[in-house]
Amino acid sequence: MTTRSAFRPIVFTLNxxxxxxxxxxxxxxxxxxxxxxxLTGTKEGCGEGECxxxxxxxxxxxxxxxxxxxxxxxxxxxxxxxxxxxxxxxQRAFAEHGGTQCGFCTPGMILAAVALGPHxxxxxxxxxxxxxxxxxxGYEGIYRAILKSGGASRASDSGTRxxxxxxxxxxxxxxxxxxxxxxxxxxxxRRRSRPAGRLAKAGVPPRRRRRT
Amino acid sequence: MRTALSALTLLRPLSLRDALRMMRDDGPLTPLAGCTDxxxxxxxxxxxxxxxxxxxxxxxLRGIAVRGxxxxxxxxxxxxxLLRSPLVRRRLPMLASAAGAIGAVQIxxxxxxxxxxxxxxxxxxxxxxxxxxxxxxxxxxxxxxRTVPFALYYTGYRRSVRRTDExxxxxxxxxxxxxxxxxxxxxxxxxxxxxxxMAGVRAERPRIAFGSVAPTVVRARRTEDALAAGATxxxxxxxxxxxxxxxxxxxxxxxxxxxxxxxxLTQFWSSTAP
Ligand SMILES: Cc1cc2nc3c(=O)[nH]c(=O)nc-3n(C[C@H](O)[C@H](O)[C@H](O)COP(=O)(O)OP(=O)(O)OC[C@H]3O[C@@H](n4cnc5c(N)ncnc54)[C@H](O)[C@@H]3O)c2cc1C
Ligand code: FES
Ligand code: FES
Numbered sequence: 001m002t003t004r005s006a007f008r009p010i011v012f013t014l015n016x017x018x019x020x021x022x023x024x025x026x027x028x029x030x031x032x033x034x035x036x037x038x039l040t041g042t043k044e045g046c047g048e049g050e051c052x053x054x055x056x057x058x059x060x061x062x063x064x065x066x067x068x069x070x071x072x073x074x075x076x077x078x079x080x081x082x083x084x085x086x087x088x089x090x091q092r093a094f095a096e097h098g099g100t101q102c103g104f105c106t107p108g109m110i111l112a113a114v115a116l117g118p119h120x121x122x123x124x125x126x127x128x129x130x131x132x133x134x135x136x137x138g139y140e141g142i143y144r145a146i147l148k149s150g151g152a153s154r155a156s157d158s159g160t161r162x163x164x165x166x167x168x169x170x171x172x173x174x175x176x177x178x179x180x181x182x183x184x185x186x187x188x189x190r191r192r193s194r195p196a197g198r199l200a201k202a203g204v205p206p207r208r209r210r211r212t
Numbered sequence: 213m214r215t216a217l218s219a220l221t222l223l224r225p226l227s228l229r230d231a232l233r234m235m236r237d238d239g240p241l242t243p244l245a246g247c248t249d250x251x252x253x254x255x256x257x258x259x260x261x262x263x264x265x266x267x268x269x270x271x272x273l274r275g276i277a278v279r280g281x282x283x284x285x286x287x288x289x290x291x292x293x294l295l296r297s298p299l300v301r302r303r304l305p306m307l308a309s310a311a312g313a314i315g316a317v318q319i320x321x322x323x324x325x326x327x328x329x330x331x332x333x334x335x336x337x338x339x340x341x342x343x344x345x346x347x348x349x350x351x352x353x354x355x356x357x358r359t360v361p362f363a364l365y366y367t368g369y370r371r372s373v374r375r376t377d378e379x380x381x382x383x384x385x386x387x388x389x390x391x392x393x394x395x396x397x398x399x400x401x402x403x404x405x406x407x408x409x410m411a412g413v414r415a416e417r418p419r420i421a422f423g424s425v426a427p428t429v430v431r432a433r434r435t436e437d438a439l440a441a442g443a444t445x446x447x448x449x450x451x452x453x454x455x456x457x458x459x460x461x462x463x464x465x466x467x468x469x470x471x472x473x474x475x476x477l478t479q480f481w482s483s484t485a486p
Binding site for chain 1: 213217218220222224244247248251252254255256264266268292315316317318319321322401402403
């Protein structure tokens with residue numbers, strides 16, 4: 001049997017912080033997030049790309065994390081529902097407008113909505129959420145929530161597609177950090193990146209992001 | 213994931229040369245591109261492949277460019293990239309339409325055109341477009357590169373001319389004269405596999421291709437000949453029935469597919485009328 005230490009670390013940016021994971025390169029991003037990183041907001045519905053419950057953003061674009069080998073996010077920016085800290089306008093809007101009932105589809109729905117950027121039209125929303133299935137709400141509440149809140153109206157919310165957003169993301173991450181005190185398995189180490197991260201304080205220069 | 217990870221091996225070359233060497237020396241290897249087909253099989257535990265090679269870092273397989281008048285599309289080009297490309301939208305609107313009809317956004321952001329071809333499903337939505345456009349598939353192995361006309365790429369149901377040591381590196385599409393048309397019929401707009409899919413080019417000699425109505429994507433050559441010779445659309449619909457050989461399966465019936473194929477032909481003909 002292969003032990004975890006046999007794997008070279010895969011380094012990526014997770015919700016604005018540097019993450020380093022020792023996992024099989026073909027492990028699903030979904031499993032790495034949930035099990036190695038302790039971020040269980042990302043759900044598995046179907047495991048075959050149909051339902052969108054596992055949607056996360058990679059470099060600002062929605063993907064099904066059940067179909068992504070973790071090796072493919074090396075050097076990239078991953079945004080999960082935890083990265084929104086429970087304070088995103090879309091999260092509030094989903095609660096207020098009946099966009100969520102059992103909640104299983106909600107993280108994926110919200111991230112797919114974030115990927116649409118600010119002020120999407122109904123047509124944008126229908127198209128952008130076509131890969132996200134909800135068994136409870138009948139979708140009307142979801143569409144209403146997104147349209148009423150103006151989508152991902154703050155520049156930082158669309159996450160990661162434009163370089164300018166990076167700084168804001170980190171700032172907001174610093175605030176949310178205290179909430180996630182879940183003990184993490186040693187296979188995923190997450191640190192706040194520069195400039196406030198512990199590594200930076202210790203004088204270790206930030207690592208260059210590699211595009212792979 | 214129902215497949216045991218510990219049983220899987222992944223080779224991760226950084227250059228096309230290394231990749232092709234691995235394909236020759238360490239094979240048989242299953243390439244990974246956007247993984248939207250491969251991971252469904254791994255997740256369900258139905259895939260039998262255990263040794264993989266990751267194409268994701270091969271820059272040589274990316275990009276859309278004009279070369280010698282033809283559009284050259286790197287095999288790793290995703291559907292989202294096709295949709296965003298002004299070149300594709302302007303010169304190959306039927307390919308942009310096909311890309312937009314595939315899966316949903318999450319699939320379009322990951323699925324690649326090379327994967328659609330290599331997966332060999334007769335329902336692949338870009339395939340009728342490539343057939344109607346007389347595209348060519350570029351295949352590379354360590355010692356050679358060859359360019360296969362799309363019409364000769366598939367040799368039967370889920371069979372192709374690709375050798376196990378070859379990688380699809382690009383698709384070339386020569387200039388297409390005439391009005392382009394694409395239509396997919398499935399159970400709903402998103403996330404559905406085609407029951408019938410058609411691409412057509414309206415020129416002096418029309419070019420018409422169908423997916424999901426035969427063991428491989430088909431060019432409806434007899435129908436094309438008939439229309440070029442001045443047949444009426446009613447006559448052409450009859451001829452079309454000889455060009456296709458649909459079956460009953462979980463998604464549809466042969467009879468339904470024959471009827472829908474004929475209706476698509478009519479729609480194509482009337483909506484591209486000069
Ligand atoms: C929910 C869902 C919806 C879908 N909807 C559609 C749809 O509407 N229409 C449609 O046509 N398809 C659809 N698909 C299928 C799939 O998304 C497409 O076939 C896609 O193009 C596959 O590309 P990929 O890069 O993800 O391939 P991968 O999964 O990475 O690979 C697929 C196959 O091709 C081989 N391969 C990939 N690239 C190369 C290469 N360059 N050279 C040699 N071999 C290669 C692989 O080894 C594998 O056998 C859907 C899939 C899912 C999960
Ligand atoms: S769990 Fe990934 S799409 Fe359903
Ligand atoms: S709220 Fe229950 S699945 Fe959408």
